[in-house]
Amino acid sequence: MKGFNEIGFYKRISLKLIIAVSITAIVIISVYSYFNITAQSDAMLAEVERHANQLSETVKNSTRYSMLLNQREHIQEIINTIGKDPAIYDVRVLNKEGEIIYSTKEDEIGKMLDKKAESCYACHAENEPLEKLPIKDRSRIYKLDPGSDRIMGIINPIYNERSCWESDCHAHDRNATVLGVLDVSISLAEVDNQMSINQVRVLLLSVVSITALGFIIGFFVKRWIDKPVRELVKATNEVSIGNLNYAINDLSNDEMGYLGESFNKMIKRLDEVRAQLVQSDKMASLGRLAAGVAHEINNPLTGVLTYSSYLLKRTKENPQMQEDLNVIVRETMRSREIVKGLLDFARQSAPKKSLIDVNEILQRAIAVINNQLKYSKINLEKNLDEKLPRITADANQIQQVFLNLFLNAIDAIGPEGGLLKLKTSHLNLSPKGNVHIKNCVCSKNHNLIDNEYKIGGNDSIRIKIKSENNIGFVHLDPVYGSSGHFFGISFDNDKEVSLNCPVCDISLIDKNETCPLCGGPAYKITIPNQGYIEGCASFKDNWQRWEFVDRDGERKFVEIQVSDSGCGIPQENIGKIFEPFFTTKGQKGTGLGLSIVWGIIDNHNGTIKVTSEVGKGTIFSIKLPQ
Amino acid sequence: MNNDFDILIIDDEQVVIDSIIKIGQINNYKMDSALDAQIALKKIDINRYSLIICDIMMPGISGFQFITEMQNRNNKTPIVITTGYSTLDNAVKSLYQGAIDYIPKPFTIDEMISVMKRGINYYKLISKIESDPNSVAFVPCPPKYFRLGYSCWVNSGFDGSYLLGATDIYIKTIEDLKEIELMDIGETVHQASVIARFKSSDNTTHQLFSALSGRIIDRNEKLLKNISLLEKDPYFNGWMYRLIPSELDYEMRILTSCSSDRT
Numbered sequence: 001m002k003g004f005n006e007i008g009f010y011k012r013i014s015l016k017l018i019i020a021v022s023i024t025a026i027v028i029i030s031v032y033s034y035f036n037i038t039a040q041s042d043a044m045l046a047e048v049e050r051h052a053n054q055l056s057e058t059v060k061n062s063t064r065y066s067m068l069l070n071q072r073e074h075i076q077e078i079i080n081t082i083g084k085d086p087a088i089y090d091v092r093v094l095n096k097e098g099e100i101i102y103s104t105k106e107d108e109i110g111k112m113l114d115k116k117a118e119s120c121y122a123c124h125a126e127n128e129p130l131e132k133l134p135i136k137d138r139s140r141i142y143k144l145d146p147g148s149d150r151i152m153g154i155i156n157p158i159y160n161e162r163s164c165w166e167s168d169c170h171a172h173d174r175n176a177t178v179l180g181v182l183d184v185s186i187s188l189a190e191v192d193n194q195m196s197i198n199q200v201r202v203l204l205l206s207v208v209s210i211t212a213l214g215f216i217i218g219f220f221v222k223r224w225i226d227k228p229v230r231e232l233v234k235a236t237n238e239v240s241i242g243n244l245n246y247a248i249n250d251l252s253n254d255e256m257g258y259l260g261e262s263f264n265k266m267i268k269r270l271d272e273v274r275a276q277l278v279q280s281d282k283m284a285s286l287g288r289l290a291a292g293v294a295h296e297i298n299n300p301l302t303g304v305l306t307y308s309s310y311l312l313k314r315t316k317e318n319p320q321m322q323e324d325l326n327v328i329v330r331e332t333m334r335s336r337e338i339v340k341g342l343l344d345f346a347r348q349s350a351p352k353k354s355l356i357d358v359n360e361i362l363q364r365a366i367a368v369i370n371n372q373l374k375y376s377k378i379n380l381e382k383n384l385d386e387k388l389p390r391i392t393a394d395a396n397q398i399q400q401v402f403l404n405l406f407l408n409a410i411d412a413i414g415p416e417g418g419l420l421k422l423k424t425s426h427l428n429l430s431p432k433g434n435v436h437i438k439n440c441v442c443s444k445n446h447n448l449i450d451n452e453y454k455i456g457g458n459d460s461i462r463i464k465i466k467s468e469n470n471i472g473f474v475h476l477d478p479v480y481g482s483s484g485h486f487f488g489i490s491f492d493n494d495k496e497v498s499l500n501c502p503v504c505d506i507s508l509i510d511k512n513e514t515c516p517l518c519g520g521p522a523y524k525i526t527i528p529n530q531g532y533i534e535g536c537a538s539f540k541d542n543w544q545r546w547e548f549v550d551r552d553g554e555r556k557f558v559e560i561q562v563s564d565s566g567c568g569i570p571q572e573n574i575g576k577i578f579e580p581f582f583t584t585k586g587q588k589g590t591g592l593g594l595s596i597v598w599g600i601i602d603n604h605n606g607t608i609k610v611t612s613e614v615g616k617g618t619i620f621s622i623k624l625p626q
Numbered sequence: 627m628n629n630d631f632d633i634l635i636i637d638d639e640q641v642v643i644d645s646i647i648k649i650g651q652i653n654n655y656k657m658d659s660a661l662d663a664q665i666a667l668k669k670i671d672i673n674r675y676s677l678i679i680c681d682i683m684m685p686g687i688s689g690f691q692f693i694t695e696m697q698n699r700n701n702k703t704p705i706v707i708t709t710g711y712s713t714l715d716n717a718v719k720s721l722y723q724g725a726i727d728y729i730p731k732p733f734t735i736d737e738m739i740s741v742m743k744r745g746i747n748y749y750k751l752i753s754k755i756e757s758d759p760n761s762v763a764f765v766p767c768p769p770k771y772f773r774l775g776y777s778c779w780v781n782s783g784f785d786g787s788y789l790l791g792a793t794d795i796y797i798k799t800i801e802d803l804k805e806i807e808l809m810d811i812g813e814t815v816h817q818a819s820v821i822a823r824f825k826s827s828d829n830t831t832h833q834l835f836s837a838l839s840g841r842i843i844d845r846n847e848k849l850l851k852n853i854s855l856l857e858k859d860p861y862f863n864g865w866m867y868r869l870i871p872s873e874l875d876y877e878m879r880i881l882t883s884c885s886s887d888r889t
Binding site: 291294295296297298299300301302303304305306307309310313332333336339340343364367368370371395396399 | 646731
């Protein structure tokens with residue numbers, strides 16, 4: 001698979017998103033700017049035009065008197081004075097023939113203008129010249145040459161009036177309508193300058209806002225999408241290399257967080273299924289092995305049984321021989337039962353699980369032994385929880401568990417009679433004190449489970465402990481959160497203690513972690529497929545943490561207690577009673593009963609505990625998860 | 627050369643063959659043996675046998691394949707399955723496949739004698755019925771009944787319980803029925819586990835396998851007083867147990883319907 005960082009920059013979601021948003025921003029800003037700038041320049045031009053018109057009228061009115069008196073120098077003087085304003089490009093007066101009579105530029109005076117010239121074109125565009133020109137058409141914008149500033153020209157026609165033809169100079173014909181044109185040209189350089197400044201501003205705004213948008217989007221995409229996706233990719237990579245304990249921490253509360261959570265759930269479920277698969281595979285191969293052994297042993301047993309029984313039939317006259325042969329036959333029959341037990345054990349490898357009512361199964365088991373209880377003078381006391389939830393389990397196997405426990409109880413009580421108490425209840429339990437560590441390894445994968453030394457009937461966890469010059473072993477209680485540890489040496493728990501793997505001597509102390517209760521060192525032991533367990537390494541307190549099971553929180557359990565008033569189990573035997581072939585019943589028992597019980601309960605992920613007092617009785621307490 | 631034998635033993639372990647021969651000699655049966663099913667099939671082509679005792683796990687053809695092969699050849703010689711892998715599953719499978727009986731290894735002499743006797747009697751009975759249906763007063767299993775192999779019948783009690791009993795032909799193979807030993811009420815039985823023991827006048831004990839798994843809620847006490855009920859009316863007054871089945875749906879599929887027996 002491609003590494004996350006190998007995805008080309010141009011392929012990333014963040015860039016795609018930035019581009020999409022930027023394009024939208026550009027379109028919006030462009031359209032807005034276009035209308036804004038157009039409106040602004042229109043307003044400015046209109047202002048200039050109004051100003052020019054006023055100016056034009058002012059010039060016309062201020063020269064009027066001089067014109068009537070035909071004081072030409074005076075007129076030229078006025079025009080020159082006005083033309084000194086730097087915003088005014090020029091002011092000129094043309095007569096009807098197109099001759100420039102007055103102008104701020106003296107060299108122009110006397111020049112003839114063509115009808116196609118800027119100043120004349122407005123009226124002379126058509127063949128018949130216009131006599132009236134509306135105000136809005138009087139202005140025009142032009143450039144003298146491509147490189148120069150824009151100029152706005154305003155033509156103001158000078159109409160013939162009575163005073164004109166009646167004036168002393170009689171300069172004008174009475175029939176003429178238009179006597180000439182006052183042409184004021186104003187430079188638009190400043191306006192244009194202003195407008196281009198505005199354009200630059202808008203451009204700047206666009207660039208700044210798009211950049212800012214890019215950064216903001218980039219930042220949030222990184223935070224909301226990139227980071228969680230990176231976490232997810234990392235998690236999937238971890239899972240693909242087989243680490244099913246990986247969980248995404250630090251989940252956000254959005255959709256990505258939800259995705260992460262559901263991912264965690266999926267992996268956890270996957271892990272459980274894998275563990276189940278491994279377990280059932282193990283049981284299946286154990287079953288095959290047992291079946292194979294049974295098959296192999298049964299054939300020779302056939303020979304032994306047949307021949308010894310045959311001899312028994314033929315030597316009826318020889319009592320000494322009969323006695324010996326009887327031993328052979330009896331022991332062979334016993335072997336037959338042992339092998340049968342082995343096959344029953346093999347059969348339990350494939351439990352047929354369904355939703356069952358434990359009370360009902362219990363009643364069924366009671367029905368089977370009811371007569372036997374009567375003969376043995378045993379009183380049965382039942383205290384069954386009516387509201388017991390149904391659990392997923394193999395009804396036949398659970399019934400077998402009850403039957404085996406009942407039969408043991410009957411044997412323990414003996415012929416004198418006694419009391420058998422059954423109690424069911426349901427409870428919610430935290431994983432602490434209830435989850436049993438069945439498998440754990442050091443970081444080099446050496447098994448730490450010790451099946452020689454048992455705590456509460458379960459295999460303990462054996463760890464090498466070094467304190468000062470003292471070296472020994474500590475056996476940890478395999479039930480999570482329980483502190484029935486056994487210390488092979490005594491040590492001062494204020495001094496430094498090191499915990500090591502008994503096989504490879506690798507340290508089990510996690511340097512990055514301390515016990516949150518005492519602040520001392522903490523150990524960290526890997527539980528294959530189920531994360532790791534941490535605990536206080538100085539054993540000052542009972543702190544333990546197993547995130548993998550803590551994640552689930554409380555679980556529902558059904559508890560079944562079978563207590564008898566029998567002979568009890570001596571302390572030294574309690575650790576052994578679940579071992580196959582351990583029996584105290586001599587030739588009566590095969591020693592498989594409780595090991596089958598243990599196997600079935602273990603198969604159902606339940607726990608079985610035994611407390612016993614010699615002479616007073618024994619209590620078997622089974623907890624099965626819902 | 628054409629020979630008649632009483633029993634053919636097929637097993638890949640010589641000690642097992644020797645053991646069975648030893649037991650057969652007590653009743654003077656004429657016996658033959660084969661170390662695998664291939665050899666056995668060749669022997670069956672030449673000789674006639676009244677009963678075949680066959681192992682399941684053998685090199686080449688397995689016991690189950692052997693039953694199928696015999697059925698394909700339309701050979702009616704009854705087959706008894708024996709195996710060291712003595713689980714109820716194998717017992718059920720054997721009877722379902724068409725074996726008339728099942729005997730787990732290691733067996734006692736009595737168990738083997740019982741199986742041989744009933745097997746040979748069974749062969750005699752079906753041969754007689756085949757040659758002349760009126761020569762034996764034989765009551766077939768009533769329609770709507772089901773049976774496991776040829777021995778144990780089951781019939782719905784229409785109230786969730788089921789009645790169990792022994793078929794007429796099974797009782798007839800025992801010959802002189804003398805005693806019956808029943809299980810107690812409340813006990814749990816499994817399909818193909820032993821539910822009753824019969825003693826014949828020659829002191830041989832015969833076992834009957836249950837057709838269903840379940841809990842016994844009632845038993846026919848009259849049988850203990852009057853065993854002849856079994857012979858006189860095996861399907862009605864001769865019932866043995868009333869049982870609440872635990873895995874009915876699954877197990878009924880393994881049973882044979884008696885309705886097909888009458889065609």
